[in-house]
Amino acid sequence: MIAHIIRRILSVAFTFIVVSIIIFLMMHSVPGGPFDANDMPVSEAVRAKMMAQWGLDQPLHVQYLNYMWGVLHLDFGVPFQSPGETVVELISRAWVPSLILGGSGVLIGAPLGILLGMAAALNRNSWIDYLASTVATLGLTIPVFVTSMLLILIFAVWLNWLPASGWPQPNRWILPIICYALIPLATYARYTRSAMLDTLNRPFVTVLRAKGLSERRIIFQHVMRNSAIPLVTVFLPMFIGTATGSIFVEAMFRVPGLGAYFVSSIEVRDYTLQMALMLLITFMYCLAYLLSDLAYALLNPRIRTGGTE
């Protein structure tokens, strides 16, 4: 097991380096630089001066090595678009709203989705099942900016129960959290339903029933545990997907989160921030898959030993 973890960590480190090189090269191969003026050209002298100030006049490999040397010391540089702080400070400031919203969204949406999926699986082809399928399909197919718009229209404009958008008062969190929660809710409802139906049809369930085990014990102790693997697979990546902020949800609800920085850092060629955000995502996904792997092992002893059934 420990050897397995070490191998995984080494592969994470390797992925990290490869990804950093790819991102760095792609970032610099896009035309236009951070100090190309929007409307009128700045004089060459001035541009050269600014490029030198940020070390952008150096050869690419030197810039890359300098950056990565900084990364090793947890120094991600200073964002071009917010020179008064470091990249780390910027991310830790802007991440808070995204984490609150995305985190709550997953923590509320996932359990609700599981419950809905279970209810659907246990009452197959009933109205509950149809309702769950409808909710799941709508939740996955309607884009978030449409959902946001509808929520604002219903709860803020027509009913006037909640503010339309803004930050930081907690009553302004409610609508974006609902918006965020819909995706895990829909995803989980679907996954849970199909995983449970799959498990319920397996012979061991029939055996358990034949042994006279109560339906509750069968469902919660056996069926759920056996259905949990696909749920674990989607949980952490989904958590990352929402916790890093959605540009749409944040724009619609005027949340000062991290989402917009993903776009703006690319748009204004904010190399330092762009690298840091991409590395952050890479790191989080690697970590998520590592943790998921460990969770599989806990849930299913067959994975732990690496053996066959």
Place this chain on the structure above:
Amino acid sequence: MNALLKIAGGLAVATALSAPALAQTTVVAPSGSTAGTYMDYMKTVYDRGTGSELLQIPIATFDKEFELTPMAAESWSQSEDGLTWTFKLRSGLVWSDGEPLTAEDFVFALQRAATSGYDFAWYWDFAGGIKGWKEVTEGTADVSTLGLKAVDDLTIEVTTVAPKPYFPSVTSLWYPVPKHKVDELGDDWALDVANIVSSGPFEIESWEKSNNSVVFTKSDTYTGPWAPQIDRLELDPTLNAPEVGLPAFLAGDADYSFLNTGQVPVATQRYPDGIRKNAVFATSYISYDLDAAPFNDVNVRRAFYYAVNREELTTTVLKDIAIPAGSILPPGYPGYNPDVVAQATFDPEKAKQFLADAGFPNGEGFPEVEIWYREEGGYNGAIIPAMAQYLQAEFKEVLGISLNIRALPGPEWMDGLRGKKNNIFIAPYEYDYLDPSNFYGIFYNGGRHGYFIPEYDEIVAKADSESDWDTRYKLYAEAEQVMIDQGLIVPLVHPVTIAVVSDQITGDGVQPNSLGFTQLDRLGHYFFTHITKQ
């Protein structure tokens, strides 16, 4: 003890909750862009902190009728030879930390702008024509050679390379920089609310950097003209998109909102008295790489000029958000000339003839071209993509040619334009100062498009330094005639913004001007100091 604490706590909460409701009036408005680096207009214009210009007092600014009004200056005068301007500042102006505001702060602002990589530095050469500006920004001359001098605490002297009769209007973008703060903290003075000082009608209370929204309060130390009538002002760029702004407005979270075309009928029905229009002093036009085929042929360019049905374009696809452009100058702008505009007709026969003269009868043999436009937000974002598709269909129908469309992010589009990586572009431009030289300057001596037309340059140079206004306007009309004859651009449309304003906002600021336009945040100093909230 516990009970006492509870009572004290309760009282504190009650006071906190009731105090703001007592007297404070807060206006919440859309404004600016969601990214801002420095809260210092004289450090960066394109990436500025929201409202950084409102924090400072310019030398002069415009009221809603576009009359130039002295602000920090009390008066100005031009020397006999027309080359030197002397600005007398008002006495008693101070920075919000109590330091006196002096001529030195204005001179320092421009000296720093010329030397430290100011993204708007071109303006002071292009618009201001300040002596030595080009040399200093290019690093070939010392900053002391600039035509700028603080004669005493209240007197500024500016020398220009040629007579600039409109120079005072250029100073509407000349804001002071607190030299005492820069000496202490460098450019970083404009990064933290705790260090930012202001000289204008508002002071800064908070700045959310993640979306560049700010809260300003009425300045206690400001003694200049136009004191604010509201206590607090929240400028929030996240409200700029009508899709976000209007719902917030309807829910009472914003005091006005810009509207997209779909929203106009709904808002007009609900708030017939709250609708405000503004003809932005801006123009969208087609520009070319004049050296590259097929647009190196004047006949091709003239064919394009006559192939656009501007009326149809602005009454169908761009309904309510743009008006036809027949000139680079928008209506109401100084120098606007109806004779020039009248020439921009839709004439398919003429267009076809010009294309045939160029050797492409009915578009036969015309190479496939791709028009590049810049991805943008705001009014341009609403207009340009739809317009590009219209042009594509129109050019196919009238000229029989295939036009592909490509949208590019700002830096790539600019890179393409500067590096002549494509041969045809849709370019938008919004005025920077109120004088025809502004718009004609974008094609002068290379300018924005790398156009070098000696005949045009000669007329524009003459017009720029002409002191008789009628003669000037005549010269500019001549310059535009050169543009038309040589087909240098195709003027397409002038954007119009439409907004809905809450009836709680009153005052001169929200009353339309004599042309029927309400400027809202585009003349921020005037607008935000001339509104009240009930």
